Amino acid sequence: MTAEQFDILLLDLDGVVYVGDRLLPGARRALRRLRERGTTLRFLTNDPRPTRDEVVARLERLGVAASVQEVVTCGWSTAVCLREAGLASAYVVGSDGLRRELDRAGVRGTDGNEAEAVVVGCDECVSYPHIKRAARLIRKGARFVATNDDPTFPTPEGPAPATGTIVAAVRAASGTAPHVVGKPHPAMFEAALGDRDPAAAVMVGDRLDTDIRGARRMGMSALLLRRGDERPQHHETEVTPDRVITSLSDLLNESACHDA
CATH class of the missing domain: 3.40.50.1000 (HAD superfamily/HAD-like)
Known part of the structure; x- marks a missing residue:
């Protein structure tokens, strides 16, 4: 093959x-x-942290040609899913890159009680207060959306904690299972394939x-x-x-x- x-x-x-x-x-x-x-x-x-533009820039630094249209991230896919579901605001537990992808899709980031969704990504600065607020908003009715639930990702030093570790904490605190967007779920594969x-x-x-x-x-x-x-x-x-x-x-x- x-x-x-x-x-x-x-x-x-x-x-x-x-x-x-x-x-x-x-x-x-x-x-x-x-x-x-x-x-x-x-x-x-x-990896929900970078925007698609940032992924292209990273590939180009490594000498690999790529375009934004060729890149499918779980962060971008999550933004598309929220837009298609008619969710206009979200409390984001994650990176600035994830927030930018949501904003480009018309999903406004908010720390307030009006958040229609809680979106969990990955960021080294995530702390206990973020998890506490996310769980409270979910218990009040906000949609719980996880960009992915990978427990680890590869680094030169070995496996490192990934989005799934944060998702597990929010799930335990809220008592609610998330809607998961990233692989192995179909959204990213469908976006990559298009009509193929x-x-x-x-x-x-x-x-x-x-x-x-x-x-x-x-x-x-x-x-x-x-x-x-x-x-x-x-x-x-x-x-x-x-x-x-x-x-x-x-x-x-x-x-x-x-x-x-």
Whole structure:
């Protein structure tokens, strides 16, 4: 299985294209070659902190060409979901980038009791008062929306706490389960595919529980990228990819793809 078999390639970012500020080996050349072959690329991330513009700027700093239209973040997808649901105001537990995406979608950020939704993202400055206020607003009737529920994300120092840890705290304090937007739920995959047939697409990700499971639910093929320094994932029997690769370069070479 190689990328030539598909019209559109969906790529997770953290752990597939880069880790932290380091581009992973083979990524730049592979993505350039795929573009030259006419493959449509979409970059997906469950990191709710940056705007799509900021993701493009980060990729360009690493030498990877990208456009805003090719990027699907869970923050942007959350903003679109709120707009489509007619929710015009939200209390945001998260980054300034998430607030900007919501504002661009016409969802006003507020700290007041009039918040129609509570949106939980990820930010190092989230504290107990934020969780307390979020839970209180949810108990008063605000819609609880989580950008994603990933427990960790990859960093050069190893896994770090992610949005899911904050979501779990707000859920425990409010007694309410959230509506979750990010992978493996369908919103981001649907945005990336547009009117394309899922059968013509393949997802490349490093997480079985989000990337591969989400692709399977959509009826897409799925490739798991497992770097040599990674430990095997504990829930490997729950969902399986079509193939396992060790870098994006393997997409150009069928012999480098291994059975799952």
